[in-house]
Amino acid sequence: MLEYKNMxxxxxxxxxNKISDDILFKVEKPVRYVGGEINSxxxxxxxxxIRFAFCFPDVYEVGMSHLGTRILYxxxxxxxxxxxxxxxxxxxxxxxxxRENNILLYGLESKDPIKGxxxxxxxLQYEMSYTNILNMLDLxxxxxxxxxxxxxxxxVMCGGPCAYNPEPLYDIADFFAIGEGEEQxxxxxxxxxxxxxxxxxxxxxxxxxxxxxxxxxxxxxxxxNEDGTIKEFKPLYEDVPTKIKKRIIKNFNDVAxxxxxxxxxxxxxxxxxxxxxxxxxCTRGCRFCQAGIVYRPxxxxxxxxxxxxxxxxIKSTGYSELSLTSLSICDYSDLQNLIYKxxxxxxxxxxxxxxPSLRIDSFSVDLINEIQKVRKTGLTFAPEAGTQRMxxxxxKGVTEQNLMDSARSAFESGWSTIKLYFMIGLPYETIEDVxxxxxxxxxxxxQYFGVPKEKRKKGLKVTVSTAIFVPKxxxxxxxxxxxxxxxxxxxIGTLRSSIKSRNINYNxxxxxxxxxxxxxxxxxxxxxxxxxxxxxxxxxxxxWSQYFNFDIWMEAIEQCGIDGDFYAYRExxxxxxxxxxxxxxxxxxxxxxxENERAKRAEITPDxxxxxxxxxxxxxxxxxxxxxALFNKVQ
Amino acid sequence: MRYLIKFSKESDIKFVAHLDFMRTxxxxxxxxxxxxxxxxxxxxxxxxxxxxxxxxxxxxxxDYMDAAFEEEIDENIIIEKLNASAPIGIKVFEAKKVKEEExxxxxxxxxxxxxxxxxxxxxxxxxxxxxxxxxxxLNLEQWNTIKKTKRGEGEVDIKSQVKDFxxxxxxxxxxxxxxxxCGSRENLSAExxxxxxxxxxxxxxxxxxxDIRREEMYAEVEKKLVPLYKYAETI
Numbered sequence: 127m128l129e130y131k132n133m134x135x136x137x138x139x140x141x142x143n144k145i146s147d148d149i150l151f152k153v154e155k156p157v158r159y160v161g162g163e164i165n166s167x168x169x170x171x172x173x174x175x176i177r178f179a180f181c182f183p184d185v186y187e188v189g190m191s192h193l194g195t196r197i198l199y200x201x202x203x204x205x206x207x208x209x210x211x212x213x214x215x216x217x218x219x220x221x222x223x224x225r226e227n228n229i230l231l232y233g234l235e236s237k238d239p240i241k242g243x244x245x246x247x248x249x250l251q252y253e254m255s256y257t258n259i260l261n262m263l264d265l266x267x268x269x270x271x272x273x274x275x276x277x278x279x280x281x282v283m284c285g286g287p288c289a290y291n292p293e294p295l296y297d298i299a300d301f302f303a304i305g306e307g308e309e310q311x312x313x314x315x316x317x318x319x320x321x322x323x324x325x326x327x328x329x330x331x332x333x334x335x336x337x338x339x340x341x342x343x344x345x346x347x348x349x350x351n352e353d354g355t356i357k358e359f360k361p362l363y364e365d366v367p368t369k370i371k372k373r374i375i376k377n378f379n380d381v382a383x384x385x386x387x388x389x390x391x392x393x394x395x396x397x398x399x400x401x402x403x404x405x406x407x408c409t410r411g412c413r414f415c416q417a418g419i420v421y422r423p424x425x426x427x428x429x430x431x432x433x434x435x436x437x438x439x440i441k442s443t444g445y446s447e448l449s450l451t452s453l454s455i456c457d458y459s460d461l462q463n464l465i466y467k468x469x470x471x472x473x474x475x476x477x478x479x480x481x482p483s484l485r486i487d488s489f490s491v492d493l494i495n496e497i498q499k500v501r502k503t504g505l506t507f508a509p510e511a512g513t514q515r516m517x518x519x520x521x522k523g524v525t526e527q528n529l530m531d532s533a534r535s536a537f538e539s540g541w542s543t544i545k546l547y548f549m550i551g552l553p554y555e556t557i558e559d560v561x562x563x564x565x566x567x568x569x570x571x572x573q574y575f576g577v578p579k580e581k582r583k584k585g586l587k588v589t590v591s592t593a594i595f596v597p598k599x600x601x602x603x604x605x606x607x608x609x610x611x612x613x614x615x616x617x618i619g620t621l622r623s624s625i626k627s628r629n630i631n632y633n634x635x636x637x638x639x640x641x642x643x644x645x646x647x648x649x650x651x652x653x654x655x656x657x658x659x660x661x662x663x664x665x666x667x668x669x670w671s672q673y674f675n676f677d678i679w680m681e682a683i684e685q686c687g688i689d690g691d692f693y694a695y696r697e698x699x700x701x702x703x704x705x706x707x708x709x710x711x712x713x714x715x716x717x718x719x720x721e722n723e724r725a726k727r728a729e730i731t732p733d734x735x736x737x738x739x740x741x742x743x744x745x746x747x748x749x750x751x752x753x754x755a756l757f758n759k760v761q
Numbered sequence: 762m763r764y765l766i767k768f769s770k771e772s773d774i775k776f777v778a779h780l781d782f783m784r785t786x787x788x789x790x791x792x793x794x795x796x797x798x799x800x801x802x803x804x805x806x807x808x809x810x811x812x813x814x815x816x817x818x819x820x821x822x823x824d825y826m827d828a829a830f831e832e833e834i835d836e837n838i839i840i841e842k843l844n845a846s847a848p849i850g851i852k853v854f855e856a857k858k859v860k861e862e863e864x865x866x867x868x869x870x871x872x873x874x875x876x877x878x879x880x881x882x883x884x885x886x887x888x889x890x891x892x893x894x895x896x897x898x899l900n901l902e903q904w905n906t907i908k909k910t911k912r913g914e915g916e917v918d919i920k921s922q923v924k925d926f927x928x929x930x931x932x933x934x935x936x937x938x939x940x941x942x943c944g945s946r947e948n949l950s951a952e953x954x955x956x957x958x959x960x961x962x963x964x965x966x967x968x969x970x971x972d973i974r975r976e977e978m979y980a981e982v983e984k985k986l987v988p989l990y991k992y993a994e995t996i
Contacts, residue, residue: 147775147970151818156776164788164848392777392785392848444788444846475791476805 145229145237153220157393158186161212161234165387165442167199168235169209175322176315178202178210179233179240179280181248183258184669186214190389191397193451194286194307195249200384201311208315211235211243215258216265218667224265231266241267244322246280248299250288253646254639254669259284259298260661270658271297272344277325283314290372290420291599291706294649294657296343300331304339304709305372306406308382313337335366339373341709342366348651354692356650356703371710374747378406378425379754385438390445399447399480400439402432404464405755408453409734411741412510413521413725414552416598417453419718420711422743426754429460433467440477448472449480456481456493459756465493505536508547512562518728519554521721526566533573542583544570550617551595551609551640554726560617563590564624571627591633592621594640598647599706600713602721605698608644638676639668644694645683650705653693655686714742762833765870765993766826766843767855772974774850775820783811785848786826792846795839798829812870812978812989813877813943816952821975823854823878825870825989833858857993868996870989875981876924877943879951883935883959884969891930894962899926906957919957922949924986935962940986943978951975 150156171177180199182189189195195212202210211233216224224231230239240246246268248259263270268279275282284295285303292302303310314334321330335342345366349357361368375381388400407424408417427435436448448468452458468479509529511517517524533544548563567590574586594614597603609617618634625632646653659682667673683690698704700719707715717740724731731739735752738744744751770782777785787807790797799805812825830839839856847853859868885891898904904920925940937958941949951973959965979986982995 147818147972148968150776151970156817157774157778157781160773160776162773162849390785390788390848392774393781394784441792441794444791446787446791476799 145232149220149223149227149229152223154217155186155393157391158214159216159220159234161237163389163391165384165389166212166235167203167209167387169203171209171236171238174207174209176205176208176245176318177233177238177243178208178245178247179213179243180210181213181240181246181259181262182251183215183248183255183262184251184667185217186391187393187395189214190391190395192249192251193401193403196384196389196401197382198247198249198307198311200387201308201382202315203387204382205312205315207319209235211238211240213240213246213262215255215262215667218673221261221265231262239266240280243280244318245283247283247285250284250286250295252669253288253294253643254674256295256646256657257661257665257668259295260658261666263298264661270661272300273297275300277327281318281327281330287417287420288647290416290709290711291647291649292341292343292709293651293705294646294653296651297654298657300327300342300344301334302341302343303373304341304370305711306375307373308375310337310339310373314340332363332366338371341370343651346708354689356705359703359705359708369708369710371747372420372712374423374712375406375425376748376750376753379427379431383435385435386442388439388443390443397449398445399449400436400443400445401449401451402436402439403427403452404432404450404455404458405452409457410454410523411521411721411731411734411739413519413602413721414510414549414595414598416601419600419713419741421453422712422741423747423751423753424457424755425750426459426752428754429464429467432464433471436468437471440472440475446476447478447480449482451482459752462493505541505543506545506547507532509566510547510549511552511559512548512564512566513559515728516552516555516559516562518730519725520549520552521725521730523730523733526569529566530569530573533570534577537574537577537582540583542574542585543587543589545589545591546570548590548592549595550592550621551614553595553597553603553606554728555609557617557620560620561624563592563621564626564630567625567630568627571629574629586629587631588627588629589631589633590625592618593635594637596640596643596647599704600709600711600718602718602725604648604704604718605700605702605722607695607697608641610695611638611641614640637671637674639674641690641694642668642676642679645690648705649693652686652688656682656688659686710746712741712743712747714746717741762830763859763861763867764828764830764836764839765855765857765859765868765990766828766839766853767990768824768826768843769822769850769852769854770815770820770824771822771850771852772820774848775815775818777850778817779814782815783809785851786811789843789846789848789851790828793842794846795834795842796831798831810869810871812874815975816950818970819951819973819975823975823977823988825874825978827859827868827870855990857990859993860996868993870978872945873980873992874944874978874989875942875946876940876979876986877951877975878925878938878940878977878979879954880974880976881937881939881951881955881958882972883937883955884966884971885933885935885962885964886966887964888930888933888935890963891935895928895935895958898958898961904957904961906953908953919949919954922947923954933966935965940979 199210202208232239260270269275281300283301284299289302331342334340346361348359351357405426407422412418510522570588597606618636660679663678665678790807798808808829810827836856840853843853903918905916905918908917922942928937955971978989980992
């Protein structure tokens with residue numbers, strides 16, 4: 127199957143690719159590169175009009191764990207005229223052999239070089255995967271700059287959460303798709319059919335800009351003030367929209383989902399199980415969280431629908447674990463009933479149900495016991511901050527009592543290992559807030575010893591993990607400076623010396639990666655040059671600590687004449703034009719300002735299920751809040 | 762009810778490692794809807810075992826597993842249902858019910874096998890002297906090579922574990938067909954044999970992949986090798 131393979135590509139050119147056993151046997155995990163998994167698609171290339179390379183800029187095991195990739199792969203392949211193939215970043219051993227043997231980056235399904243495809247699409251899940259995008263384009267033989275690509279190159283598109291600030295990739299992608307893609311992807315393909323083979327890429331992109339949620343950077347100009355801030359961002363033509371409105375799915379209950387075509391990889395992937403999406407959006411309003419804003423409004427699938435989907439997914443995959451997914455899973459309005467029914471229905475087939483990390487205010491022992499009946503899952507809580515004041519600042523509506531009650535009941539029902547996630551470097555943080563993390567962890571330990579010996583399980587282990595906060599666009603903290611690297615060091619040191627119990631294990635990452643994340647998260651067009659420079663100097667797999675090289679990045683930043691601190695450490699004023707201001711996520715800037723002001727006063731904003739906080743999403747977008755939800759529960 | 766199932770792990774999926782392959786088979790079983798039997802305990806698994814794991818890169822057109830079902834099922838239905846739910850690279854050829862008698866040990870293919878047949882292909886840069894080299898090798902009394910075991914390294918004679926051996930040279934490729942010891946009593950890895958041949962012949966392409974396909978597994982009955990699925994009928 128993998129040996130010497132000839133093809134006439136979609137554009138009529140002759141290409142050849144060979145990924146022989148002589149290469150595969152030399153690399154680590156060769157199954158990453160062979161495809162052919164159950165429920166993957168294969169199509170006769172002579173019977174399709176559009177060939178699409180769906181690229182995930184990380185290795186196979188990571189990319190195959192991403193639900194959005196699976197959904198859009200399905201949406202595109204449901205079209206008879208389109209063949210969508212998956213492409214992942216080859217690990218460095220495979221990349222070396224591919225370059226040595228002149229093998230161009232290929233689609234996993236056909237093994238054809240993606241250079242000859244119509245579209246090459248990248249999903250932007252985290253900023254530190256950007257160099258992999260450049261590396262993949264390069265490995266595919268496609269020029270990395272959009273401005274240097276002609277009619278014979280595929281059209282490069284990007285989407286996903288990081289596309290909410292697309293500017294650092296403005297000269298990489300030909301266009302960006304903002305928001306949920308299930309419907310929009312079809313509109314793009316429909317329009318492309320009109321232009322395919324006519325050598326009218328420019329005309330296509332111009333008309334594409336009329337589709338809601340599409341941003342074509344080459345159709346806009348940016349001027350800067352002397353202080354480096356943005357003076358003006360405007361479209362070059364009258365018919366090109368000034369604001370790009372994100373797309374949402376209005377009938378979420380019936381949105382496309384790979385129910386019968388959920389791919390089962392041969393090798394183990396990071397999330398090797400069925401993933402069932404229960405709802406989109408979040409009402410909690412945590413002020414550090416971008417997802418909580420950009421995925422609004424909350425829309426749910428009905429329990430009956432989910433049960434029906436689960437049954438088909440189990441039948442078509444053979445997996446023995448099903449994970450419910452969403453932001454803040456315990457906010458699904460019919461969760462108890464859904465879990466109860468799922469467990470009962472699939473108990474006999476030994477299918478376990480699992481939940482991602484739980485919110486401590488809604489942790490229910492009954493619920494966990496229900497899940498545990500079939501299979502044990504890990505217990506993770508995310509209080510995010512150590513003191514009540516700090517949790518109020520970030521609007522994490524969780525109290526110490528909530529955590530203590532949950533921990534106590536967990537210990538009483540036989541758990542002895544608990545993970546606690548925190549952030550350091552949060553806005554308006556003091557050293558007392560950092561020390562508070564140690565206090566909180568100690569109180570969890572005390573809860574354990576408060577449970578009678580015969581009732582608790584032996585071997586208490588409380589793991590505390592801290593991540594460094596990175597301010598993100600479209601959050602109330604989008605104007606805030608990031609914590610300085612030297613201050614991170616100090617905070618970690620303080621926390622380490624504040625932890626006394628031997629039952630507490632502290633994991634920390636003190637890395638300059640978060641500085642670069644901050645630069646890219648809130649970067650503008652000028653950061654694109656830094657990215658290209660760093661790539662040329664050899665940066666790749668920056669999300670993998672063994673490959674991350676901060677020196678390369680600092681050199682690139684310096685050589686491009688850029689001040690990184692301008693992006694990471696600068697406090698913005700409310701009237702500054704931010705690089706992502708032209709995107710309309712539905713939530714208004716006024717709401718974000720109001721929230722930041724409340725944060726300064728450590729004032730909370732209640733969950734919007736308790737009353738509308740006027741974020742704007744139900745006014746500015748046509749979707750309705752809580753579509754499909756039962757209104758029986760606000761925790 | 763216990764069944765012996767003959768199947769293939771084809772070239773397409775030869776790089777799927779053993780544990781991943783086991784998971785793949787378990788999921789295939791689940792998809793088939795057959796009444797599989799589960800192990801007891803907190804992490805229930807389908808009761809299933811393979812006769813002999815295949816090394817990464819080695820494929821097979823004749824491998825065996827033991828499976829248990831909660832009720833008796835027509836052998837043809839087992840074959841049909843498993844093939845309908847199999848991924849690319851797995852085909853099921855035979856299913857034989859294994860007799861279970863009280864006070865008798867249950868049949869396990871792992872314990873029953875004595876030998877396996879392989880086809881091995883080695884690439885050469887030049888084959889002008891290959892026939893000569895091979896004849897010299899075949900005339901040797903012993904094939905001594907270093908074998909790594911759990912206890913360490915040691916020199917062993919592997920020729921005594923080769924029960925049948927034949928070769929031909931096609932283009933630049935040495936094609937061997939051989940039956941060698943396999944199983945718990947005596948085992949020779951096909952890779953070790955291939956490496957020995959490669960190291961003891963001139964001009965082999967050491968950079969190339971050695972293609973190894975297992976073709977059948979046997980039990981020894983009265984000094985004769987019987988394919989396992991036939992053997993299962995007789996007990």
